[in-house]
Structures are given as C-alpha cells and as structure tokens.
Amino acid sequence: DAKTTQPNSMESNEEEPVHLPCNHSTISGTDYIHWYRQLPSQGPEYVIHGLTSNVNNRMASLAIAEDRKSSTLILHRATLRDAAVYYCIFTYNQGGKLIFGQGTELSVKP
C-alpha cells in the first residue's frame, strides 16, 4: 500500500525555519516524492518534488534520506501565508495514481 506517515500538526513562529517530516517506507525505486499544500478553502497546490537528490525551489527545499524511506520539507522562513495542510505523497509504481494521506496542519504564529 502506498502510504506516507506525517505528524498531524506542527507549529512554527513567523520567520523561523520549519522542517516537516514524512515517512514513506514502502516507496519504490522509481517513485518520486511530491509535496503539496492546501490553503483553507482551496485546492491543493504543488510545492516541490524529488527522486533521490535534495531539491530546492523558490518555495521550499526537499531533503530526501539516503535510503529514500523518509523526506523532510523545509520552509526556510515561515510566513503567516504558509499556514496550510502539507501533504507528502508518492505515486504507485503502476498507474500513476497519487494517493494523499492525512497531511500535516502547519500553524504559524506571529
């Protein structure tokens, strides 16, 4: 089963870094790790994805463990607009279905 495990909730202070963990012990060698976030009353939006190497973009960084069984989404300086539910997901290796877990609800305190 394509399952990920994330903490239900996390808190951060504004302008501090945030590390959001995800475990995905059943991931296969060809599955990419995707992160999406969902702001209140909106559809999910893409944050970042990666396969083996650490990845950076303007929104975040993604650190992938060497064994690929876990990853961490890093928001370098949290803002109030980063308060959202963050989903770590990966594809099945057949069919490409993206299965979302419960996600981590991130709250950011001013």
Added chain:
Amino acid sequence: NAGVTQTPKFQVLKTGQSMTLQCAQDMNHNSMYWYRQDPGMGLRLIYYSASEGTTDKGEVPNGYNVSRLNKREFSLRLESAAPSQTSVYFCASSEFSGIGFSGNTIYFGEGSWLTVV
C-alpha cells in the same frame, strides 16, 4: 490561463437526485483526476483518467461514474446521491500518468462543495 475549471462551485441535492460535476483543463494535459475531501480529512481519489479514452477506479469509486469526454473534459456523475456523498470535490490534471509516472505536477481546480440532504 484558467488552468482547471470546475462547475458548479456549490450544489445542494436531495437524496436520490442525480447530478454531474463538470471539469475542464486548458493545459493540454493527458491525465485527469477526481478527488473528494470530507471535513478534516485528506483527499481521496475517486476515479482517474490516464489518457483520453481510459478511466480507472481510485480508492472510493462506489456511487460514482465518470466520462472522459475529450482530452479537455472529465465529468463526474452521481446517479443517486446519498448523504454520505456530501463532500468537497476536486478535479485535477497532469501532463502524464501511467506506469512509470514520476514527477509531473498535478494542478487542482478550486473545488465543488456538494451537500446531499
């Protein structure tokens, strides 16, 4: 650039009524998806279409039918609505899916709020 457009945005149905949620994307994507999200829950995949002319069941297909009308449009039909189908429905699209699908970004619509009374 509209991206993924869903209609209607809000709908109230009586138990047993039928309705169709419409979805269209203008990004020339091959794959399209329907998800539902119950209050306080994550998204669950109902059906998806890897390419025009194909559809496959997701995690929670019971009570729904889909039609991939053409490359742009993917509709979700509730034949006989039940209160358990009260949810927010999201349509999404991506360039690819299928075996070997890897890193394509999925784009979501803004959601359709459906209440069945």
